[in-house]
Amino acid sequence: MNIHEYQxxxxxxxxxxxxxxxxxxxxAAEFDTALASLPEGAIMVKSQIHAxxxxxxxxxxxxxxxxxxxxxxxxxxxxxxxxxxxxLVTIQTxxxxxxxxxxxxxxxSDIKKEYYLAILLDRxxxxxxxxxxxxxxxxxxxxxxxxxxxxxxxFVDPAYGxxxxxxxxxxxxxxxxxxxxxxxxxxxxxxxxMYWETDAAMVEVNPLITTxxxxxxxxxxxxxFDDNALFRHPEIVALRDLNEEDPKEIEASKASLSYIALxxxxxxxxxxxxxxxxxxxIIKHFGGSPANFLDVGGGASKExxxxxxxxxxxxxxxxxxxxxIFGGIMDCNVIALxxxxxxxxVGLKLPLVVRLEGNNVLAGKATLAGxxxxxxxxxxxxxxxxxxxxxxx
Amino acid sequence: xxILITPETKILVQGITGAFGAKHAxxxxxxxxxxxxxxxxxxxxxxFEHQGAKVPIFDTVIEAAKATxxxxxxxxxxxxxxxxxxxxxxxxxxxxAVAITEGIPIKDMVRVKRAMQGxxxxxxxxxxxxxxxxxxxxxxxxxxxxxxxxxxxHKKGHVGVVSRxxxxxxxxxxxxxxxxxxxxxxxxxxxxxxxxxxxxDVIKLFNADPDTHAIILIGEIGGxxxxxxxxxxxxxxxxxxxxxxxxATAPAGRRMGHAGxxxxxxEDTAAAKIAVFQECGIEVAATPSDMADALLRAAxxxxxTLS
Numbered sequence: 268m269n270i271h272e273y274q275x276x277x278x279x280x281x282x283x284x285x286x287x288x289x290x291x292x293x294x295a296a297e298f299d300t301a302l303a304s305l306p307e308g309a310i311m312v313k314s315q316i317h318a319x320x321x322x323x324x325x326x327x328x329x330x331x332x333x334x335x336x337x338x339x340x341x342x343x344x345x346x347x348x349x350x351x352x353x354x355l356v357t358i359q360t361x362x363x364x365x366x367x368x369x370x371x372x373x374x375x376s377d378i379k380k381e382y383y384l385a386i387l388l389d390r391x392x393x394x395x396x397x398x399x400x401x402x403x404x405x406x407x408x409x410x411x412x413x414x415x416x417x418x419x420x421x422f423v424d425p426a427y428g429x430x431x432x433x434x435x436x437x438x439x440x441x442x443x444x445x446x447x448x449x450x451x452x453x454x455x456x457x458x459x460x461m462y463w464e465t466d467a468a469m470v471e472v473n474p475l476i477t478t479x480x481x482x483x484x485x486x487x488x489x490x491x492f493d494d495n496a497l498f499r500h501p502e503i504v505a506l507r508d509l510n511e512e513d514p515k516e517i518e519a520s521k522a523s524l525s526y527i528a529l530x531x532x533x534x535x536x537x538x539x540x541x542x543x544x545x546x547x548x549i550i551k552h553f554g555g556s557p558a559n560f561l562d563v564g565g566g567a568s569k570e571x572x573x574x575x576x577x578x579x580x581x582x583x584x585x586x587x588x589x590x591x592i593f594g595g596i597m598d599c600n601v602i603a604l605x606x607x608x609x610x611x612x613v614g615l616k617l618p619l620v621v622r623l624e625g626n627n628v629l630a631g632k633a634t635l636a637g638x639x640x641x642x643x644x645x646x647x648x649x650x651x652x653x654x655x656x657x658x659x660x
Numbered sequence: 661x662x663i664l665i666t667p668e669t670k671i672l673v674q675g676i677t678g679a680f681g682a683k684h685a686x687x688x689x690x691x692x693x694x695x696x697x698x699x700x701x702x703x704x705x706x707x708f709e710h711q712g713a714k715v716p717i718f719d720t721v722i723e724a725a726k727a728t729x730x731x732x733x734x735x736x737x738x739x740x741x742x743x744x745x746x747x748x749x750x751x752x753x754x755x756x757a758v759a760i761t762e763g764i765p766i767k768d769m770v771r772v773k774r775a776m777q778g779x780x781x782x783x784x785x786x787x788x789x790x791x792x793x794x795x796x797x798x799x800x801x802x803x804x805x806x807x808x809x810x811x812x813x814h815k816k817g818h819v820g821v822v823s824r825x826x827x828x829x830x831x832x833x834x835x836x837x838x839x840x841x842x843x844x845x846x847x848x849x850x851x852x853x854x855x856x857x858x859x860x861d862v863i864k865l866f867n868a869d870p871d872t873h874a875i876i877l878i879g880e881i882g883g884x885x886x887x888x889x890x891x892x893x894x895x896x897x898x899x900x901x902x903x904x905x906x907x908a909t910a911p912a913g914r915r916m917g918h919a920g921x922x923x924x925x926x927e928d929t930a931a932a933k934i935a936v937f938q939e940c941g942i943e944v945a946a947t948p949s950d951m952a953d954a955l956l957r958a959a960x961x962x963x964x965t966l967s
Contacts, residue, residue, distance in 0.1 A: 359913075388766060390883040390920070393773045393854045408925060425767075425774045466767050495919060496765035498740060525917045529909070540851060540917025541825020541880060544906040545948040548930070551909045552947050560910070562917040593827045593834070595810035596687065624834065626810060648831070649949035 268492045270506045271315045273371040275470075275488035282461035284454055286485040289373035291315070298347055301372050302340045309375035310343035311336055314350045316365040317511040319489070320357035327354040327364055336375055343372060361530075368510055376484060381474035382441060383407050384455070384485075386462040388469075389422060397421040397429075397459065401441055403474035429459045443483075450483040458485075465503060466496030515578050522574035524563055531556030532586040533659055534579040536572070538563050538593065546591045549648055555656035558585050569605035576609040580617075587618040587659035591648060592625070599623050599631030607638040618658035619643070622651035662793040662845040663820065663865040663872070664756060664784070665732060665804040669793075672697035672730035674737050674745050676708050676717060681736030684760075684808050686710045691811040692795055692802040697724035699733075721745075722752040732756040734790065734806045742786060743768035750781045758806050759786035759856070766919070769854040776856070783856025787919065789826030789848035792833075809833075809848065817842015819955065819966060820866035822859055823878035824851045824918065828906060828948060832876050835952035841966050844872040851918025853882070859889035867897045874900040874959050874966055876951055877942065881907035882920045882928050887936045894940035900958035903937045904945040905930045 276286050290301035302310065314321055314333035321333035326349070333355045337343040347370045356364035381403030389396035399419050402410045411418050419440045421433045434452050443451045454475075462470045471489040478484065497504050509517060519526030525540065529547070533555045537543035540562045547557035559579065563571050579585060592602050606621060622645040623631045635642060643658070645651020665671075671688075675681035676698030688695050689710050697716055698708045704719030718724035721733060733754055737745040742761040749757035764786050776783060784791060790807015794800035794814035805811040813830060815837040823829040829848050836843060847862050849855055859877060866872045875897075879886035886905065893901055908930035910916045912923040923929050937944050943958035945951045959966050 388770070388853060390853050390885075391888075393770055395770070425770045463767070466765055468766070493766045493919075494915075495739060495763045496767060499765075527911075527914055527916065529911065537827075539825055539827025540921060541823065541828035541878070541906050542831060542948070544880060544910060544916050544921065545828060545904070547909040548906060549947045549949070557909055560916055593830050595813065595827070595830045596808065625813070625830070647949045649947050652947075 268494055268497060268503070268507060269317045269511070270490055271317065271369065271508065272313060272488050273315055273369065274506045275490040276485070278461060278465065278490065279485055279488060283457040284461065284485055285450075285482065286488065287373045287376050289371055292347065292351070292370045292372070293368065295348055295351060298344045298370070302343060305372060305374050307340070309336065309338050310340055311373045311375050312343050312346045312350065313371040313373065314355050314367040315369040315371050316355055316360070316367060317508070318357050318359040318365060320359050321355065324355045324357035324360070326350070327356060333357065333367070347372070365511065376476060376486065377478050379477040379479050381476050383410070383473050384458070384475045385469065385471040385473070386459060386467070392422055394425060395423040395462065397423065397437065397455065399437055399441055403476070407473065423459070429456060446481040447477055447483060450481065454483050454485070466493045466500060467491065468493045515581055518581070519561070519578050522571055524561060524571060524575055524578070526578055527560040528582065529557055529559050530584070531558045532584050533655055534558045534561070534582065534585045534588045536561050536563060536575050536579060536588065536590045542591065542593060546589065546648070549652040550589065550656060553653050553656045555652070555659060558582055569601070569608060572602070572605035573609040573612055576613050576615070580613055580615070585617065587655050588615075588620070589651060589655040590619065590621045591651065592623050594623065594625035594628070594631070597626065599625055599628045600634055603631035603634035607634065607640060610640055610642070618655065620645050620651050620655040620658065622646070622648055661869055661871040663862070663869050664791055664845060664847065665793050665806060667692070667793065667795050667802055667804050668694065669732055669804050670694045670696045670728060670730045671732045671734060671804070671806055672699060672721065672724045672728065674699045674721065674733055674735045676700060676715070676736075677703055678736055682708070684736065685715070687811070688805045689713050691805040692797065693805045696728040697730050699724050721748045721754070725752045725754060730754070732758065732806065735759040735761055737761055739763040739765070743772045746772050746783060747775060750776055750779045754781050756782050756784065757856075758784045758788070758790050760788060760790060760807050761785075762787040764852070766852070766854055769852065773854055773856070784847065785850040785855060787852045788850030788855070789829060791845060791847050793845045794843055807848070809846070813837055814846065815842040817844065817967065818871060818873040819843045820869070820872040820875045821846035821878070822862040822866070822875070823848055824880055824920070825878065825906065828878050831948055832878060832951045836955070839952050841952065844869060851880070851920050853920035859885045860892055863889045863893060863897065867899060872899070873964055874955055876955055877901055877903045878951070879903070879905045879933060880918065880921050881905070881910050881916065881930050882922045882924065884928060886933050887927070890936050890940040890942055893942060900955065900962045900964050901942045902945060902951060902954035902958045903942040904948060904951050904954070905933045905937070906948070
């Protein structure tokens with residue numbers, strides 16, 4: 268689960284991670300109050316959406332930049348008015364962009380130097396890793412590729428936790444000294460505590476900055492959480508912003524379906540994540556384009572199949588449907604009956620190819636054949652994929 | 661032989677009285693698997709009965725293991741309690757714990773994995789379909805089925821199958837069986853980013869098993885476990901290996917059902933992993949329908965006959 272920058276900054280404050288003072292506004296009427304709560308001087312105006320690349324983004328009305336430096340509060344108010352309610356397109360949003368529903372004003376900081384700091388899971392060692400670099404404010408993938416020696420990693424032993432010597436080593440490698448070193452150490456330690464205690468999946472500060480006054484501040488904040496751990500963090504669940512999620516994906520999660528919208532035109536309905544991914548792949552392999560990832564789970568019920576059909580058909584781009592079920596334990600005939608009922612209920616007009624395999628498959632195929640529905644059967648995944656690609660072309 | 665489990669292996673089921681655990685305990689008993697104990701705290705002394713079988717239930721894993729000689733546990737415990745259930749197996753010094761549970765917090769698994777360092781217990785999973793070593797009876801009955809895989813699609817033989825995904829494993833096994841090619845053992849290692857046994861761990865076991873003559877390695881986007889396994893295969897494994905990677909069309913940064921199936925960078929895409937497979941002499945299946953055929957091509961190239 269992702270959260271907004273302003274929500275992440277509030278968590279930072281709670282855990283003692285210093286950041287510039289900020290205030291939010293969800294309507295133009297709130298601009299004055301928000302700005303009044305900040306010290307006089309230059310202000311950063313920041314569009315709040317769950318996507319990176321905001322600064323270099325462009326609004327659909329042509330206004331450039333979702334993050335702006337403004338020398339005065341008056342200018343900040345004016346720029347905020349252009350962003351709020353407008354749709355921002357960045358490299359991560361796709362062409363449709365995201366509507367900006369919250370503006371975050373922060374005190375603009377004097378920047379002495381920019382750094383990069385992140386904490387995430389290192390899969391290879393199954394341990395948390397702190398990644399830091401003196402190259403802040405840029406794409407970290409580029410730093411990793413071009414100058415890997417400038418990327419420092421600290422692996423944390425989950426049994427002991429982050430050790431003081433590890434923090435010291437990192438701080439010295441980053442070239443901090445004096446008051447800066449002390450402030451940076453405290454920030455890193457507190458950020459790690461936050462990562463660990465909130466079950467975060469990733470915490471990224473890019474850039475982390477030093478100021479001429481010796482402060483070390485988190486200028487930006489990107490935080491996401493482990494979905495599996497949300498059950499023990501109601502305070503994090505409360506931060507979820509449904510405006511940032513695809514309505515079809517929200518519908519799917521209510522029906523315990525795993526659904527991800529894509530931009531193709533062949534919808535898929537599959538049981539099992541691995542099979543669902545490879546169903547998308549095989550559609551592409553034979554020249555088609557998948558409209559979604561949809562895993563109905565290992566033990567799909569008839570109700571889930573019906574819900575899945577409704578979600579799929581809610582996508583106007585869909586021109587055909589590919590149902591691919593390997594019924595290992597469950598009876599294929601039960602699935603076939605579910606498909607027939609779902610199709611009747613939703614009144615399907617699009618081509619439908621069904622590939623059914625596994626337990627009691629002959630009865631399942633007979634049910635489909637005798638249903639009077641205009642569906643096409645596929646024998647193997649490859650056979651079925653070729654059929655749906657042809658029907659949609 | 662086989663790896664990890666044999667038809668003689670005695671297993672206990674943690675969470676045997678839950679709906680999911682009970683259903684699969686029944687299916688394992690039907691398959692002929694030696695399910696000798698159940699564990700549900702508070703229900704010790706009761707019995708799990710199914711078609712004449714009377715499986716004693718214990719309050720703790722250590723009691724169950726001592727009383728019945730079970731060496732392997734299969735875990736169907738809900739996510740908030742699953743990490744604890746795994747550690748209970750470690751404490752009882754079982755040979756193997758197979759965690760089927762999906763949705764265990766990553767932090768819990770990070771701590772469990774650290775706590776298991778140096779312990780004799782192996783963990784397979786979590787979020788996995790389990791392990792099957794087929795038997796010699798009708799529809800491979802009489803084998804050892806641990807977890808949720810359909811037993812009947814297997815056939816006793818000499819191909820080792822390792823995969824993260826359940827249904828994709830079944831797909832591979834079913835293709836093999838349909839062609840008359842049997843399996844030594846099929847292992848689902850699970851779709852989570854932190855798991856107990858890696859692709860490489862299983863590949864090493866298959867390589868050392870004289871009864872496994874060829875291997876199907878199924879992976880997906882995210883992490884570098886498949887790459888690590890492929891490089892080891894290139895250097896150490898003389899057996900024919902076919903591979904498949906799911907997720908070529910997955911958009912970057914999105915989790916595709918499995919918690920671990922997410923493209924994080926250029927190295928963990930399907931294309932990158934497939935390139936490493938090819939470089940390491942693994943015969944790549946172009947589509948999931950091609951997995952058994954890919955293995956036949958790999959076997960032919962090495963002069964190995966499969967049946």
